[in-house]
Amino acid sequence: MAIYEKKQERKAPSSTKGVTFWIRENLFSTPLNVALTLLGVMILFWIVPPFVKWAYINANFAGTTREDCVSGGACWVFIRMKIDMFMYGFYPSELRWRVNSVYGLFFVLIAAFKYLKSPLVKIALAHVYFIVGFFLVHGGFFGMEAVPTDKWGGLMLTIMVAAVGIVAAFPIGVLLALGRASHLPIIKSISVTYIEFIRGVPLITILFMSSIILPLFFPEGMSFDKLLRALIGIAMFEAAYIAENIRGGLQSIPKGQYEAADAIGLSYWQKMFLVILPQALKVAIPNLVGVSIALFQDTTLVLIIGLFDLLAMVRLSAADSYWLGYETEGYVFVTFIFWFFCYSMSNFSQKLEKRFNTNLR
Amino acid sequence: MLALLRNQKIRGIIFQLLTVIGLVAFLWYIGANTVANIEQRGIQTGFGFLDGTAGFGIDQSPISYTEENTHGRVFIVGLLNTIIIAFVGIICATIVGLIIGILRLSSNWLIAKLAKAYIDFFRNIPLLLQILFWYNVVLRAMPNPKQSFNFFDTIFINNRGLYFPLPEYNTTFFMILASLFCALIASFALNTWANRRKIATGQDFIVFPFAIGMFILFPILAYFLGGAHLNFSFPELAGFNFKGGKTLSPEFLALTFALTIYTATFIAEAVRSGIEAVSHGQKEAAVSMGFSPYQSLKLVVLPQAIRIAIPPIINQYLNLIKNSSLATAVGYPEIVTVFAGTSLNQVGQAIEIISMTMLVYLIISLVVSALLNWFNHKMKIQER
Amino acid sequence: MKDRKEIIEIKNLNKWYGDFHVLKDINLTINKGEIIVVCGPSGSGKSTLIRCINYLEQFQEGQIIVDGIELVNDVKKIKAIREEVAMVFQHFNLFPHLTILDNLTLAPVWVRKMPRKEAEAMAMKYLERVGIANQAHKYPNQLSGGQQQRVAIARSLCKNPKIMLFDEPTSALDPEMVAEVLDVMIELAREDKTMVCVTHEMGFAKKVADRIIFMDAGQIVEENTPEEFFQNPESDRLKLFLEQILSH
Numbered sequence: 001m002a003i004y005e006k007k008q009e010r011k012a013p014s015s016t017k018g019v020t021f022w023i024r025e026n027l028f029s030t031p032l033n034v035a036l037t038l039l040g041v042m043i044l045f046w047i048v049p050p051f052v053k054w055a056y057i058n059a060n061f062a063g064t065t066r067e068d069c070v071s072g073g074a075c076w077v078f079i080r081m082k083i084d085m086f087m088y089g090f091y092p093s094e095l096r097w098r099v100n101s102v103y104g105l106f107f108v109l110i111a112a113f114k115y116l117k118s119p120l121v122k123i124a125l126a127h128v129y130f131i132v133g134f135f136l137v138h139g140g141f142f143g144m145e146a147v148p149t150d151k152w153g154g155l156m157l158t159i160m161v162a163a164v165g166i167v168a169a170f171p172i173g174v175l176l177a178l179g180r181a182s183h184l185p186i187i188k189s190i191s192v193t194y195i196e197f198i199r200g201v202p203l204i205t206i207l208f209m210s211s212i213i214l215p216l217f218f219p220e221g222m223s224f225d226k227l228l229r230a231l232i233g234i235a236m237f238e239a240a241y242i243a244e245n246i247r248g249g250l251q252s253i254p255k256g257q258y259e260a261a262d263a264i265g266l267s268y269w270q271k272m273f274l275v276i277l278p279q280a281l282k283v284a285i286p287n288l289v290g291v292s293i294a295l296f297q298d299t300t301l302v303l304i305i306g307l308f309d310l311l312a313m314v315r316l317s318a319a320d321s322y323w324l325g326y327e328t329e330g331y332v333f334v335t336f337i338f339w340f341f342c343y344s345m346s347n348f349s350q351k352l353e354k355r356f357n358t359n360l361r
Numbered sequence: 362m363l364a365l366l367r368n369q370k371i372r373g374i375i376f377q378l379l380t381v382i383g384l385v386a387f388l389w390y391i392g393a394n395t396v397a398n399i400e401q402r403g404i405q406t407g408f409g410f411l412d413g414t415a416g417f418g419i420d421q422s423p424i425s426y427t428e429e430n431t432h433g434r435v436f437i438v439g440l441l442n443t444i445i446i447a448f449v450g451i452i453c454a455t456i457v458g459l460i461i462g463i464l465r466l467s468s469n470w471l472i473a474k475l476a477k478a479y480i481d482f483f484r485n486i487p488l489l490l491q492i493l494f495w496y497n498v499v500l501r502a503m504p505n506p507k508q509s510f511n512f513f514d515t516i517f518i519n520n521r522g523l524y525f526p527l528p529e530y531n532t533t534f535f536m537i538l539a540s541l542f543c544a545l546i547a548s549f550a551l552n553t554w555a556n557r558r559k560i561a562t563g564q565d566f567i568v569f570p571f572a573i574g575m576f577i578l579f580p581i582l583a584y585f586l587g588g589a590h591l592n593f594s595f596p597e598l599a600g601f602n603f604k605g606g607k608t609l610s611p612e613f614l615a616l617t618f619a620l621t622i623y624t625a626t627f628i629a630e631a632v633r634s635g636i637e638a639v640s641h642g643q644k645e646a647a648v649s650m651g652f653s654p655y656q657s658l659k660l661v662v663l664p665q666a667i668r669i670a671i672p673p674i675i676n677q678y679l680n681l682i683k684n685s686s687l688a689t690a691v692g693y694p695e696i697v698t699v700f701a702g703t704s705l706n707q708v709g710q711a712i713e714i715i716s717m718t719m720l721v722y723l724i725i726s727l728v729v730s731a732l733l734n735w736f737n738h739k740m741k742i743q744e745r
Numbered sequence: 746m747k748d749r750k751e752i753i754e755i756k757n758l759n760k761w762y763g764d765f766h767v768l769k770d771i772n773l774t775i776n777k778g779e780i781i782v783v784c785g786p787s788g789s790g791k792s793t794l795i796r797c798i799n800y801l802e803q804f805q806e807g808q809i810i811v812d813g814i815e816l817v818n819d820v821k822k823i824k825a826i827r828e829e830v831a832m833v834f835q836h837f838n839l840f841p842h843l844t845i846l847d848n849l850t851l852a853p854v855w856v857r858k859m860p861r862k863e864a865e866a867m868a869m870k871y872l873e874r875v876g877i878a879n880q881a882h883k884y885p886n887q888l889s890g891g892q893q894q895r896v897a898i899a900r901s902l903c904k905n906p907k908i909m910l911f912d913e914p915t916s917a918l919d920p921e922m923v924a925e926v927l928d929v930m931i932e933l934a935r936e937d938k939t940m941v942c943v944t945h946e947m948g949f950a951k952k953v954a955d956r957i958i959f960m961d962a963g964q965i966v967e968e969n970t971p972e973e974f975f976q977n978p979e980s981d982r983l984k985l986f987l988e989q990i991l992s993h
Contacts, residue, residue, distance in 0.1 A: 266855060
């Protein structure tokens with residue numbers, strides 16, 4: 001038998017910690033790593049300084065005319081002068097408060113979300129918000145001047161197409177997902193056919209269909225405006241993708257949940273809306289945010305059928321004979337806007353996903 | 362009677378019947394309106410237009426095409442161009458995606474972060490914007506043909522596209538092509554043989570140097586056997602433009618760059634998550650069994666990672682094929698541009714043309730999904 | 746309807762999964778207030794049998810009559826039977842997105858159209874009885890397995906059922922939590938409830954069961970009082986089974 005005394009704690013040897021250790025370990029551990037690090041530094045030097053020089057150091061911010069752009073860098077004056085067009089398209093400037101108040105109401109919606117628990121109520125409220133928003137922007141009632149949709153454009157149109165697309169597609173997507181998970185063979189095959197058909201063709205062909213063929217489907221007098229036709233196409237497209245993601249959520253719900261709901265006597269619709277869907281949607285949210293990102297990017301396609309979204313507005317402005325040659329600035333600006341929105345959304349969904357992974361079970 | 366209505370099965374049948382009736386009524390309504398509208402507007406119907414003369418030119422076609430050809434021929438040209446751009450895009454995106462995905466997992470901090478920055482940057486920018494950026498900003502900023510970027514007088518880049526030499530299609534050329542094919546087959550055969558021998562006798566046989574040797578030796582042999590007569594057609598400046606060699610148009614380049622860069626971000630993520638999904642325990646088990654890092658990668662990690670990574674990668678291929686339809690924004694003559702675009706404008710038979718276009722994508726999607734299902738079935742880890 | 750003696754009657758019940766014959770000619774009558782324990786090796790069809798009683802499983806042949814209502818595919822009758830028959834599952838099957846209290850009030854509010862206040866008062870009464878009233882506002886995943894199962898029992902009590910079915914209620918629990926659930930079940934057994942329990946807890950069976958039913962390969966092999974069941978098992982299959990589960 002031996003007895004050992006309690007040992008004192010010691011600090012780790014200095015050669016295995018600290019900044020130099022970290023650098024050696026993570027950047028220069030092997031000859032290959034040294035080479036890779038050098039390559040990385042070269043790439044950085046090749047991209048970052050010229051871009052900063054062009055976009056900031058040599059750039060022109062002040063002024064109102066193209067003559068103010070003299071220093072050879074980016075001409076942000078162009079963006080500044082056209083920013084209203086990029087944001088609102090041809091929406092009358094004295095009515096833009098209506099668009100702005102819809103933006104403002106969005107924060108009210110977010111605040112309301114904090115106090116609501118049920119995801120179904122949240123979704124319902126979001127739908128109400130978008131419908132109210134749409135009519136506020138459109139006007140034409142309560143003495144508000146109507147603004148026809150061909151005046152809508154820019155970022156406002158981009159956001160609206162994305163939002164309305166998702167909101168209109170969501171209920172259809174839920175029904176399709178329930179249909180696909182159903183035991184009724186005809187309901188199931190109708191849902192599967194629809195979902196697989198839509199997912200098998202590119203969005204642009206569906207937009208062509210909704211903008212060219214759709215008017216033929218309805219009687220002579222019934223006319224849809226261009227925006228509405230695009231929205232119908234986008235909602236049809238999006239519903240299939242939403243359905244697939246919700247189906248993924250439905251599949252993750254254990255059979256026991258269905259059985260317990262049956263055993264306590266809930267009907268099919270009560271079972272689905274009170275027990276199954278709230279859980280399935282929670283599981284599906286990160287993927288649904290992913291769908292939203294994809295849709296937000298896909299809204300740019302509406303320019304091919306002649307709507308003036310943000311990207312189309314920038315192309316139009318860059319073709320303005322007075323500002324010719326500042327296309328690059330325009331593209332960099334749109335890139336930044338789109339990147340900012342999509343990156344924020346994808347970060348949000350990654351956070352959600354992490355939270356679910358730690359919270360659930 | 363009432364009791365019958367409370368039977369779940371009968372309820373199900375009635376519900377389905379009502380759905381079908383509703384659907385048929387809706388389709389009938391649409392169909393009747395469409396027929397009425399078509400008659401009223403005097404739009405022709407049927408597929409007779411496919412035999413009509415197209416009357417417009419297509420500047421890039423893998424098969425011979427002139428203005429006198431039919432719309433049917435336009436359809437074929439568009440389809441072939443779709444296949445070309447999809448094929449090139451898939452190969453480039455796979456290569457770039459694999460490299461970025463592996464770099465993303467590099468132990469080198471800087472490289473891993475750069476790979477992540479690449480992914481985070483490009484996947485969050487709409488593809489259409491990227492295509493237009495390459496086309497309108499980068500490629501348009503290239504010099505005119507007279508001031509082309511010149512690489513060793515063989516490759517030229519200017520605002521009309523990329524030019525590179527092309528071998529003439531003679532006996533030597535085809536012999537070399539065939540020899541490369543033989544080398545490929547022989548390498549596979551050698552590998553199979555080596556694996557069998559390893560299993561039977563336990564002895565190792567390093568295939569790699571032999572394969573490299575074959576890929577060098579076979580073409581050299583073929584060159585001399587085929588008459589040592591390999592001619593290249595070089596691009597040359599003639600007047601305002603280049604002649605000879607092969608040209609890749611700016612539209613093709615913009616589309617390829619954008620599709621490659623965009624899709625590669627998704628493939629990289631699939632590769633990364635596939636490798637990361639193999640649990641740490643598996644790697645530790647492999648190392649404890651005495652495998653070298655290379656062996657544990659080859660025998661334990663990759664077989665599992667591939668199962669996880671392949672399905673999302675194939676889905677990305679499908680997306681790439683569908684996304685190639687954005688070519689219409691820059692006018693690369695694939696099926697949506699020439700058939701659902703130009704032909705549609707001339708003929709006006711939207712229903713037939715758009716249905717045919719959709720059908721093409723649908724068939725491609727179904728074939729790829731069938732492949733994917735087959736793969737999933739084959740690769741499924743047996744569980745009880 | 747005066748005091749009917751037999752509350753569950755099962756006659757010539759046969760059920761197949763595809764070609765697999767899970768239940769073979771089951772005949773069983775259960776009287777009001779009886780405590781029945783069903784045991785047998787895994788795959789013997791005992792869970793399937795009790796899941797037929799509240800129509801979670803459909804069957805192809807035979808008849809089940811619960812409290813005078815014959816089980817047929819008729820939404821109204823199924824609903825009526827599910828009002829009277831409650832079930833406790835092996836994996837609790839609490840709804841993880843609802844609080845404990847909401848789990849209990851869901852059926853009373855939506856199926857029985859009870860005012861929420863009233864439903865909550867009743868729910869609290871049952872939570873009190875299973876000893877977790879203080880957890881009412883937590884979510885299921887914040888509770889231990891034993892607590893969750895007690896909540897599940899309270900949830901099934903909220904319907905004030907005449908019959909309680911237990912489908913291996915303790916087999917998903919850690920050993921130290923089995924006792925707390927069994928205590929609640931023993932408590933219930935002392936009341937007038939009819940109980941059918943699929944379980945391997947032989948101590949529980951000895952203590953409270955009126956009859957024990959042994960099933961193997963889809964049929965009832967032996968049926969006896971607890972004393973006879975353990976002391977004088979007749980069939981070889983039961984002897985082997987008892988040997989296996991009591992040998993440790």
